[in-house]
Each structure stands twice: as structure tokens, then as C-alpha cells.
Amino acid sequence: MSKPLSIAIAGLGTVGGGTLHLLERHAGLIELRCGRKVKVVAVSARDRKRDRKLDLSGMTWFDDAAKMAKEAEAEVIVELIGGSEGIAKTICENAIATGKHVVTANKALLAHHGLALAIKAEANGVSLHFEAAVAGGIPIIKGLREGLAGNGISRVYGILNGTCNYILTNMRETGKDFAEVLEEARKLGYAEADPSFDIDGIDTAHKLAILTSVAFGCDTNFDAVYVEGIRHVSALDISFAEELGYRIKLLGIARLTEHGVEQRVHPCLVPGRSSIAHVEDVQNAVMVEGDFVGKIVFQGRGAGAGPTASAVVADLVDIARGTKVPTFAVPAARLAKIPPSPMDRHRGAYYLRLMVADQPGVIADVAAALRDEGISLESMLQHGRAAAGAVPVVLTTHETAEAAMSRALKRIGALTAVFEPPRMIRVEPL
Amino acid sequence: MSKPLSIAIAGLGTVGGGTLHLLERHAGLIELRCGRKVKVVAVSARDRKRDRKLDLSGMTWFDDAAKMAKEAEAEVIVELIGGSEGIAKTICENAIATGKHVVTANKALLAHHGLALAIKAEANGVSLHFEAAVAGGIPIIKGLREGLAGNGISRVYGILNGTCNYILTNMRETGKDFAEVLEEARKLGYAEADPSFDIDGIDTAHKLAILTSVAFGCDTNFDAVYVEGIRHVSALDISFAEELGYRIKLLGIARLTEHGVEQRVHPCLVPGRSSIAHVEDVQNAVMVEGDFVGKIVFQGRGAGAGPTASAVVADLVDIARGTKVPTFAVPAARLAKIPPSPMDRHRGAYYLRLMVADQPGVIADVAAALRDEGISLESMLQHGRAAAGAVPVVLTTHETAEAAMSRALKRIGALTAVFEPPRMIRVEPL
Numbered sequence: 001m002s003k004p005l006s007i008a009i010a011g012l013g014t015v016g017g018g019t020l021h022l023l024e025r026h027a028g029l030i031e032l033r034c035g036r037k038v039k040v041v042a043v044s045a046r047d048r049k050r051d052r053k054l055d056l057s058g059m060t061w062f063d064d065a066a067k068m069a070k071e072a073e074a075e076v077i078v079e080l081i082g083g084s085e086g087i088a089k090t091i092c093e094n095a096i097a098t099g100k101h102v103v104t105a106n107k108a109l110l111a112h113h114g115l116a117l118a119i120k121a122e123a124n125g126v127s128l129h130f131e132a133a134v135a136g137g138i139p140i141i142k143g144l145r146e147g148l149a150g151n152g153i154s155r156v157y158g159i160l161n162g163t164c165n166y167i168l169t170n171m172r173e174t175g176k177d178f179a180e181v182l183e184e185a186r187k188l189g190y191a192e193a194d195p196s197f198d199i200d201g202i203d204t205a206h207k208l209a210i211l212t213s214v215a216f217g218c219d220t221n222f223d224a225v226y227v228e229g230i231r232h233v234s235a236l237d238i239s240f241a242e243e244l245g246y247r248i249k250l251l252g253i254a255r256l257t258e259h260g261v262e263q264r265v266h267p268c269l270v271p272g273r274s275s276i277a278h279v280e281d282v283q284n285a286v287m288v289e290g291d292f293v294g295k296i297v298f299q300g301r302g303a304g305a306g307p308t309a310s311a312v313v314a315d316l317v318d319i320a321r322g323t324k325v326p327t328f329a330v331p332a333a334r335l336a337k338i339p340p341s342p343m344d345r346h347r348g349a350y351y352l353r354l355m356v357a358d359q360p361g362v363i364a365d366v367a368a369a370l371r372d373e374g375i376s377l378e379s380m381l382q383h384g385r386a387a388a389g390a391v392p393v394v395l396t397t398h399e400t401a402e403a404a405m406s407r408a409l410k411r412i413g414a415l416t417a418v419f420e421p422p423r424m425i426r427v428e429p430l
Numbered sequence: 431m432s433k434p435l436s437i438a439i440a441g442l443g444t445v446g447g448g449t450l451h452l453l454e455r456h457a458g459l460i461e462l463r464c465g466r467k468v469k470v471v472a473v474s475a476r477d478r479k480r481d482r483k484l485d486l487s488g489m490t491w492f493d494d495a496a497k498m499a500k501e502a503e504a505e506v507i508v509e510l511i512g513g514s515e516g517i518a519k520t521i522c523e524n525a526i527a528t529g530k531h532v533v534t535a536n537k538a539l540l541a542h543h544g545l546a547l548a549i550k551a552e553a554n555g556v557s558l559h560f561e562a563a564v565a566g567g568i569p570i571i572k573g574l575r576e577g578l579a580g581n582g583i584s585r586v587y588g589i590l591n592g593t594c595n596y597i598l599t600n601m602r603e604t605g606k607d608f609a610e611v612l613e614e615a616r617k618l619g620y621a622e623a624d625p626s627f628d629i630d631g632i633d634t635a636h637k638l639a640i641l642t643s644v645a646f647g648c649d650t651n652f653d654a655v656y657v658e659g660i661r662h663v664s665a666l667d668i669s670f671a672e673e674l675g676y677r678i679k680l681l682g683i684a685r686l687t688e689h690g691v692e693q694r695v696h697p698c699l700v701p702g703r704s705s706i707a708h709v710e711d712v713q714n715a716v717m718v719e720g721d722f723v724g725k726i727v728f729q730g731r732g733a734g735a736g737p738t739a740s741a742v743v744a745d746l747v748d749i750a751r752g753t754k755v756p757t758f759a760v761p762a763a764r765l766a767k768i769p770p771s772p773m774d775r776h777r778g779a780y781y782l783r784l785m786v787a788d789q790p791g792v793i794a795d796v797a798a799a800l801r802d803e804g805i806s807l808e809s810m811l812q813h814g815r816a817a818a819g820a821v822p823v824v825l826t827t828h829e830t831a832e833a834a835m836s837r838a839l840k841r842i843g844a845l846t847a848v849f850e851p852p853r854m855i856r857v858e859p860l
Contacts, residue, residue: 022580022722032647032760033579131577137723139577146576146753147561147569149463150452150743217462275708275729292452293567293740296730299705300723310723313580323576323753330462 004037005320007103008072010065010091011080012045012052015105015132018305019078019312020054030313034320038313042072069094076101076319078312084108096120096128103315105132105308111206111222114213115335118327128327129315134207135160135284137307138300139314144214144288145329151290153215157253157430160207162282162302163198164230164250166190168238168267169280172247177235190282200229201250201265208252212263215288216256216338217330221263224340228266237353237423240381240394241269244351247277251428260339262346268428269351276430287430346402349378349427352409355390357417363393366418369411370397373404390419396427434467435750437533438502440495440521441510442475442482445535445562448735449508449742450484460743464750468743472502499524506531506749508742514538526550526558533745535562535738541636541652544643545765548757558757559745564637565590565714567737568730569744574644574718575759581720583645587683590637592712592732593628594660594680596620598668598697599710602677607665620712630659631680631695638682642693645718646686646768647760651693654770658696667783667853670811670824671699674781677707681858690769692776698858699781706860717860776832779808779857782839785820787847793823796848799841800827803834820849826857 009016023030023038031037043056044065062068069077069091077095079102081088088109095102102121104110109117110130121128131141135158144153159165163185170181182199185191197203209222230250241248246269255262270277275297279285284302289295301307318325328335356362363380370377381394397405409422439446453460453468461467473486474495492498499507499521507525509532511518518539525532532551534540540547540563551558561571565588574583589595593615600611612629615621627633639652660680671678676699685692700707705727709715714732719725731737748755758765786792793810800807811824827835835854842852 018722026580026582029582029647030580032764033756035756035761137578137720138726139573142572142577143569146748147572147744148567148740149747150456150460150740152456152459217459275705278705278708290567290740292448292736292743294731294737296568296728298726298728300726306722307724310578310580310720313722314577317579318576321753321755323751323755325751325753326463326465331465334462 002036004039005034005076005316006039006041006074007076007078007316008042008068008074009040009078009080010044010068012043012054013080014305015308015312016045016080017052017054018309019080022309022313024055030317034317036320038316038320041074042068044068066090066094069100070098074100076103076316079104079106080312082106082108084112089113092117093120096124096126099124099126101127101129101319103129103312105130105312107133107203107206107210111209111220114210114220114328115332118332121327122332127319127324129318130210131315132308132311134210135286135298136300136302136304137310138284138286138298138302139311140211140286140298141214142314143296143298144211145325148288148290148293148296149329151292153288153290155253155255155289156211156215156286157251158286159249159276159279159284160204160252160286160302161198161250162284163191163195164204165279166282167199168230168233168248168250171235172238172242175235175239178231178233199231201227204250204252204265208254208263208265211252211286212254212261213328213335215254216261216336217328218261218336218338221340224263226264226266226343230267232423233267236392237425240353241351243381244379244396245272246270246427247272248425249276253428257341257345259341259345262341264343264346267425269425270428270430274430344403347399348402349399349429350397350405351425351427352395353423354393354412354418355420356393357419358391359417362415362417365415366412369408373408375400375404375408432466434469435464435506435746436469436471436504437506437508437746438472438498438504439470439508439510440474440498442473442484443510444735445738445742446475446510447482447484448739449510452739452743454485460747464747466750468746468750471504472498474498496520496524499530500528504530506533506746509534509536512536512538514542519543522547523550526554526556529554529556531557531559531749533559533742533749535560535742537563537633537636537640541639541650544640544650544758545762548762551757552762557749557754559748560640561745562738562741564640565716565728566730566732566734567740568714568716568728568732569741570641570716570728571644572744573726573728574641575755578718578720578723578726579759581722583718583720585683585685585719586641586645586716587681588716589679589706589709589714590634590682590716590732591628591680592714593621593625594634595709596712597629598660598663598678598680601665602668602672605665605669608661608663629661631657634680634682634695638684638693638695641682641716642684642691643758643765645684646691646766647758648691648766648768651770654693656694656696656773660697662853663697666822667855670783671781673811674809674826675702676700676857677702678855679706683858687771689771689775692771694773694776697855699855700858700860704860774833777829778832779829780827780835781855781857782825783853784823784842784848785850786823787849788821789847792845792847795845796842799838803838805830805834805838
């Protein structure tokens with residue numbers, strides 16, 4: 001029996017508490033699976049006095065997590081504080097500089113500084129693990145780095161934010177509008193007090209930037225991710241989508257194209273018969289397309305104490321077993337610099353909802369704007385009539401260029417008979 | 431750069447050819463991901479003269495694969511011949527005895543001799559890898575052994591045989607009967623000339639026995655698997671199931687119960703809204719329930735040259751990277767001996783279809799037989815009337831004991847107004 005793997009945990013919130021709880025509950029199982037114990041030797045959190053209902057006996061307490069990362073007698077530092085800058089970054093840097101492995105659940109940190117940290121870690125002969133940073137308990141990082149390592153990956157995409165998926169599912173099921181469902185999600189603890197990171201798509205973009213790097217073996221490039229959140233998705237759009245045979249999901253999509261890497265986060269119409277349409281509530285799902293394996297789907301809960309602790313401990317088990325895999329599947333120094341493919345270059349089908357005056361000639365003007373950009377219509381829906389005020393008209397198009405669509409939308413939005421900015425949602429064939 | 435990982439491949443059929451093809455196509459990518467080349471130094475197959483459209487230059491040919499396993503100058507033997515006994519077993523034993531790692535896609539071998547091989551491999555300090563043996567390209571063995579290693583697993587189940595799933599999907603979509611769809615599947619290459627291993631559930635049972643061992647850390651016990659195939663599933667049952675809101679799938683299910691490990695393979699009615707109901711055609715899916723992670727779904731293609739080669743190469747990448755994980759997630763010598771929970775102990779809901787004489791009193795007799803065993807009905811369906819001959823009556827029950835159901839079925843089958851043996855299919859809540 002080898003000596004225990006000694007670890008220090010920074011952050012004792014939901015995930016930190018869950019991790020301690022798991023390590024205690026399954027101490028015997030983990031020892032059996034690793035061939036050695038995993039022992040928490042030190043912890044750090046903001047307030048020592050807070051009652052966390054955790055047994056911290058035998059663990060050295062540090063008020064300063066950055067100091068702990070340097071000084072604790074641990075082989076691994078587990079960073080569960082979060083945030084792309086400040087203390088979380090310092091903890092990881094200190095750990096690596098002093099020859100300790102790092103396990104983190106911090107997607108913002110990885111998306112912004114993953115490459116720099118990976119280079120340092122590999123130079124110092126330590127590992128940087130982050131299974132918990134993407135899609136909670138789903139072992140997608142391991143799936144990409146190891147399980148699908150024999151494939152050239154062409155596309156990776158998925159539902160990466162449980163809050164948004166809960167809101168969109170609930171809106172569809174109840175017919176309620178965004179603001180109301182968001183408020184309910186807050187009360188249920190499914191949305192943060194400040195939910196903007198989730199609902200504006202930033203959280204999904206962080207996770208997508210990480211997946212992109214692992215899947216394609218290229219630098220993380222968060223700034224190149226096109227991001228649109230779900231604030232503008234209305235009950236009306238969800239209902240029209242359903243009528244057309246679609247559901248609306250917030251997807252993160254990364255694709256290798258002839259122009260480079262396309263990374264985009266935005267609401268999508270997905271076919272009602274596709275498996276991703278049936279990933280509901282707080283569930284996450286990640287789809288990977290490989291040239292030999294075909295399409296593989298990974299699905300499960302993307303957040304919460306249990307699933308996240310499961311991912312953190314999987315990383316610890318890997319370290320305890322001595323597994324060594326390059327941070328982003330290939331050595332950091334050899335990650336490719338693939339140019340980003342700009343959104344203008346994107347091609348796809350589109351859903352448009354216009355609020356128009358119920359008078360002759362409006363549709364003709366709209367159709368002309370699309371025709372002049374070479375955009376062909378697939379379907380049109382119009383319900384009811386209004387003596388005064390606006391009526392919704394919904395159009396879907398065949399595949400066209402994003403740039404052409406942008407120009408057409410500008411012209412349509414300027415029509416006097418079109419009352420609100422046109423609402424555009426991309427259609428993903430999947 | 432380390433020296434190349436040298437491998438020898440036994441068997442150059444679909445999977446062997448696919449593996450060679452992958453290793454050649456992605457030689458650069460694999461070198462980048464492993465930090466070293468993966469080099470095929472020797473091959474063996476039945477007929478040297480057959481034109482396989484493979485470039486075997488630089489590889490030593492062995493007519494005798496068992497000899498190759500002993501004598502080839504390789505660190506890894508890849509066994510892609512198949513079969514639980516004979517040459518495949520000898521190859522693996524020879525490889526282990528001479529200090530070589532083994533990668534195999536052979537589920538029959540693992541299900542019958544996995545424990546014995548694992549003990550030998552671990553004693554000799556070599557690894558036994560078998561990702562390709564279960565669910566083709568889906569990285570489910572890695573998922574269980576590593577990705578979910580922080581969890582106590584309570585249940586693992588799934589659609590593990592693409593042939594059966596294709597047949598059941600096709601029967602539902604076309605209304606055709608079993609024999610006709612099987613014949614078509616044969617012509618399309620989705621079913622073997624002798625399809626009994628697939629359609630009688632043996633193949634699923636092999637895979638389930640392996641999953642059980644890896645999930646629960648216990649000995650493989652193929653003989654304890656209860657097995658029922660899909661020969662008796664009729665178009666009529668599929669249509670009645672659909673009317674009741676269910677689809678019929680052949681599932682392999684392993685569960686830890688108070689009585690031990692329950693392992694069973696049989697057709698199931700699954701709710702039409704469940705995600706497993708939408709796993710169609712040749713797709714496979716594996717669901718895992720862990721105490722921290724919750725339910726995780728892995729889905730993808732379960733067979734074919736590409737997906738299987740993807741899994742074989744993932745194992746080779748692990749070996750090339752130096753990863754060492756116990757064969758069945760815990761050291762073979764420490765695998766638990768959990769008693770099998772017999773099928774009699776199973777509890778569940780049931781679907782029954784009876785072909786009965788259309789005359790008064792029949793339903794009363796059937797209902798009495800169920801009542802006397804304490805079985806309560808959930809629903810009853812009867813369509814049409816027949817002046818003479820049999821009419822189908824379909825019943826579904828609430829949860830009850832398998833033993834009680836067996837007794838009731840015996841009594842029902844003996845009624846003179848019941849014309850054929852009653853058809854029983856278990857309902858899985860999932």
C-alpha cells in the first residue's frame with residue numbers, strides 16, 4: 001500500500017463541502033480503487049467561525065488560501081473558490097510554482113488563463129485537472145482527452161448551463177415569460193442572485209472555450225466566442241418554435257471549418273425529434289463528433305454539490321493512480337494556433353419573428369429584403385388579425401450566410417410597418 | 431520523445447482492419463497526444479493471401495497468433511479474433527505470461543474468463559484493456575473505472591446490442607413482424623448469418639456481466655445473468671405498448687439489491703418519454719446511477735469498424751501514456767464476491783398479452799388468478815371482437831413479485847379459454 005495522497009482544499013462552499021463529504025463517505029472505496037488513501041491535510045475558507053457542519057479535525061486551517069497553496073504539506077491543491085482573477089488564480093499559480101498538482105472546478109479561470117497555467121504546470125511536472133469545470137459530473141474532459149483520443153474531432157456542442165435550460169424548459173411547459181420564470185428559478189436556488197453570468201451566456205462560453213481547446217488541441221480563446229444569452233427569448237418564440245416542430249435551447253457550439261474554429265453560444269431552434277431537444281430542466285448534455293467514433297452523447301446533471309464533487313474526486317483518483325495526461329489532450333507548448341472563424345462567416349438557417357402592422361404590402365417588403373440578399377424562405381406563420389397594433393409574423397429560411405442575414409435584418413428593421421427590432425434565432429440542424 | 435509503443439494485432443477482420451486504418455490515418459495526432467508513436471510491429475490472421483486492402487509493410491506476419499502473442503517483439507497484443515475459448519483465450523494468456531499488455535474487444539472472453547485473466551495480468555504487472563468489448567465507441571469502461579470512480583454505483587443498465595435495437599425500432603416503425611425485419615437486417619449487414627448470439631440476448635448478457643463487475647467491483651458472473659431474447663416480441667405487442675405510452679427495448683440491467691446483484695437481460699416496456707426510449711436503430715446507450723453524480727447517460731454507436739477501432743485505440747493511448755488502472759476498477763484479488771439475486775426475487779410491473787376466446791367469464795377467470803396472487807391491475811385493453819377464434823387482451827399490473835407472477839401465469843396459461851401461452855414483458859420504470 002502506497003502512502004496516502006495528501007490534498008488541501010481552498011473553498012468550503014457547496015462544492016468544497018460536497019467534496020469533503022464524498023471523501024469521507026467513500027474513503028474505503030476510494031482507497032480500494034486507488035490503491036492508497038486520499039487524505040485532506042489542510043483547508044482554507046473565508047470565515048473560520050462559520051458552522052459548515054463539516055468535521056475538519058486533523059486538517060490544518062489556513063486563513064489565507066494563497067499561503068496554503070504554497071505552504072501546505074500537500075501533493076494536490078483543490079481550488080474551489082472560483083473567479084477568473086484574484087485569489088483563485090494566485091492559488092493555482094502558487095501550487096504549480098511549488099510543485100503541487102491542481103484540481104479546479106473553475107471554468108472562468110481556465111477559459112481565460114488555461115493555456116498559461118497549463119504551460120507552467122507542464123514545465124513543473126505537475127498536472128492541472130478540471131473535470132468539474134465543464135458539465136458538472138459528466139466525465140466529458142476525460143471523454144475527450146482519453147476516451148475519444150483516437151479521433152479527429154470536428155464538432156463539439158451541448159447544453160452547458162443548467163440554469164438556462166431550466167428556464168427554457170419551464171417557459172415551454174408553463175407558457176410563462178422569461179422574467180417570471182427567472183424569478184421562480186431564483187427562489188428554487190437554480191439561479192444566482194445575480195444571474196447574468198448564466199443567462200447572458202458567459203458561463204456557457206467559458207465552458208465552450210475549454211471544450212474547444214481539449215477537442216481540437218488548440219489554444220483556449222474565450223475572446224473569440226460569439227455570445228448571445230436567453231434574455232430575449234419570449235414565450236411567443238417558444239410557442240411558435242413548437243408549432244414549427246422545434247424546441248429552443250441555449251447551446252454552446254464549436255466547429256472546425258475551412259476558415260478556422262467557430263465558437264458560438266446562442267439560443268437555437270433544435271428539431272423536436274433530436275435527442276438534445278429532450279435534455280430538459282437542469283440537465284446538461286455534450287455531443288462530440290469524431291471521424292471514427294461518429295456521434296457520442298454524454299448527459300447528466302451539470303451542477304450541484306454531488307455531481308461537482310464526483311468530478312473533483314475523479315480528478316483526485318486519477319492523480320492518486322499516477323495517471324498523467326497533457327492538460328488539453330496535447331502538450332500545452334504544442335497546442336495549435338487555429339484562427340477563429342468569425343460569425344460573419346457562419347452559414348445556417350434562421351427563424352425570424354417580426355411584429356408588423358396588419359396591412360397590405362408589409363410581407364412583400366420583408367420578402368423583398370430577403371430576396372435581395374439571396375435568402376430563400378422555408379416557411380411562414382401568421383396567426384390572428386389585429387385591427388390596430390402589431391401582429392407577429394414568423395419566417396424560417398433555408399441555409400444562408402450570417403452576413404447576408406444581418407444586412408437583411410437591418411433593412412427589415414427599418415421598415416415603418418415593422419414595430420419592434422426583428423427577433424432572430426438560429427436554427428441548428430444537429 | 432520516448433520510444434514508440436510497439437503493438438501486435440491478432441485478427442484483421444472488420445475491427446482489426448479499422449484499427450490499422452485509424453492508426454495510419456491519425457499517426458501524427460496519436461503521437462502528439464501520447465508523446466510517442468504507436469507502431470504496429472506484427473500481425474496475424476487466418477489467411478495471409480487474402481487481399482485486405484491494408485498496407486502491412488514493415489509488420490512481421492505470423493500464421494499462428496498464439497505464437498505471435500508469445501514471440502512478437504511487442505509491448506502490447508491486440509486480440510481482435512473473438513470467442514470465449516480457443517485461440518483468443520490462448521493469445522491473451524500467452525501475452526500476459528510473457529509480460530505484454532493486452533487490448534481486446536472480446537466480450538465473451540471477458541464475461542467468462544475476465545477474473546482469471548485480470549488476476550494473471552495484475553500478477554505479471556501488465557494491463558488488460560477492453561473498452562471495445564462493451565458498447566463499441568462509447569467510453570463507458572473508462573467512464574465507470576475512472577470518470578465516476580468517486581461514486582457508489584447502484585444501477586447500470588442500457589441498450590447494449592445494436593442488432594436487437596435496430597430490429598425493434600424497425601418493427602415499431604413499419605409494423606412488420608420479427609422474422610421479416612430480421613431477414614432485412616441480415617441483408618443490410620446489421621445481423622449475422624447466425625444471429626442467435628444477438629437476438630437471444632447472449633451478447634447483451636456478456637456485456638452486462640462486464641459492466642456489473644466494473645460498476646460494483648465484484649467478480650464477473652455471466653452464469654448468474656437471467657437472459658431472455660427478442661424472438662417472441664411481436665408486432666402486436668409493440669403496437670399495444672405504444673398505445674399504453676411505452677416502447678419495447680432489449681435492456682441489460684444490473685442492480686445492487688438487499689439480496690445481492692441482480693443481472694437480467696430481457697425485453698422491457700420503457701416509458702415513451704424516457705430518454706432510453708429515443709435511443710433508436712443501431713445506437714447503444716448506457717445509464718449509470720451513482721450516489722453523488724446522479725444519473726449519467728452515455729450514448730453512441732455500439733458496433734462497426736470505426737467506433738470499435740476508436741475504443742481499441744483509446745486503450746492503446748492509455749497504455750502509451752503509462753496509465754495504470756485496475757482491470758475491473760479495483761484490484762482483481764479484492765473484487766467482492768456478492769451473491770447473485772435470483773430472478774424470483776425480482777419485483778416489478780408487468781405487461782401481459784393473452785389470446786382468449788371471445789366469450790363471457792374469461793376475464794373474470796384471468797382476474798381471479800391475478801387476485802389470488804395479490805397482483806393488482808393497472809390497465810386493461812381489448813380491441814375488436816371475433817365471432818370465432820382468439821382476441822388479444824392486454825393487461826398491465828402494478829409492482830409485484832416475479833414469483834407471484836410466474837404462478838399466476840401458469841394458472842392463466844392452463845385456462846381452456848386462453849389459446850396461446852400468455853406473453854409477458856416486464857415494465858421498467860427508469
